Amino acid sequence: MQKAKILINKGYKPDTIEFHRSDPAEITFVQEDSSVCLRQVQSKDLNFQIDLPVGSEKTININTDQTGEFNFSxxxxxxHGKVIVK
Ligand SMILES: [Cu+2]
Known part of the structure; x- marks a missing residue:
């Protein structure tokens, strides 16, 4: 399992994550920001939309079947941030 952690604090830290193709992958978003703006993370490319109340964290699975760059916001x-699958 490939695991990445992204802190949400005035943006995404880091804002770019790289995974290897075909290996299972997950990203944990950790909410450290209190702005309404950053309380939701969504991606059409990766097909998710999650709510992250202040102080929460959530883990999502990332499909790594295809290589490419996949944006979230x-x-x-x-x-914005992106997931690169190589
Ligand atoms: Cu926003």
Whole structure:
């Protein structure tokens, strides 16, 4: 299992995660920001939308069947990050 952790604090830290293709992968988002803006993380590319109340953390599985760059953002599309599958 490939595991990554992204801290949400005035953006995504880090904002780029790399995984190897075909190996199971997951990202844990840790909410450290109190702004409404960053309380939701969504990705059409990766097919998820999650709510992250202040102080919470959530783990999602990432499909690594295909190589490429997959974007995610806050609910309003102001902060961005990406997952690169190689
Ligand atoms: Cu936002």
């Amino acid at each position: 806050c609910g309003m599309g102001m902060f």
